[in-house]
Amino acid sequence: MDTYQRIEDLLNGFREKIPAFRELPPFCQKQSTPIVLPEDYEFTISDRFVAYFNSRTTYSLGDGLAIKVLPQGNKKYAFINVRFGRSCQQGKQEEDNVRVLRKYGFTEENGFVVPDHRVVGIKIEDDKVKVDPMGIGITIVPDLSENGLYQVCDVDEELVESLVNQEEFSASYERHMAALLNLYHNPAIFSTINRHGIPKDPTEPISRMLLAVVKDNVGKVVIGDLDNIVFDEQ
Secondary structure: HHHHHHHHHHHHHHHHHHHHHHHHOOHHHHHHOOOOOOOOOOOOOOOOOOOEEOOEEEEEEEEEEEEEEEEEOOOOOOOOOOOOOOOOHHHHHHHHHHHHHHHHHOOOOOOOOOOOOOOEEEEEEOEEEEOOOOOOOOOEEEEOOOOOOOEEOOOHHHHHHOOOHHHHHHHHHHHHHHHHHHHHHOEEEEEEEEEOOOOOOOOHHHOOEEEEEEEEEEEEEOOOOOOOOEOOOO
């Protein structure tokens, strides 16, 4: 089964699992598809009818792949928007980052892992979800958790202290940060926060690009979140 079919089956399954979605106004039913959030997923809802959640969530597709989505919703519903409120250029920034990072030496041969990122969108046809290859809003990535075998998480002090290879992990983390900051300051690169402006201090948004992949308290660093700083070639 191809990847697009897996995405369609997953999201159509969500629509079937949430019959209350049919209570939404017709325009919402045509422009979105409900999703199932993990029980421990934390989010903040504004007073508006529709609001973005705090961050993206990931769903496994099987066969080593996963998708990242940014849920929207209100106090009763959670769903994925079909007509995503971004320009196509902004929406494809993760693909652009993969290309630039690898061009500038962020490869496995040099000790850096930058997973493939493929951005697509969805559309609703005959009340069914269909993948829109030219759209935006959904990112197809390798499943770094390997279907739950590994923990994939942000890097923080508590995590590092729990690792049996904390010295090795910390050295790798510092090497990744130094390399990314060096790229940030490269005169051939124009770096912004999601193409919305130059950060006063790039350290914090760059640090969010790094994820820890952990099994049996042994961790490794991956450049796995490419939806923060965008590295555009001048």
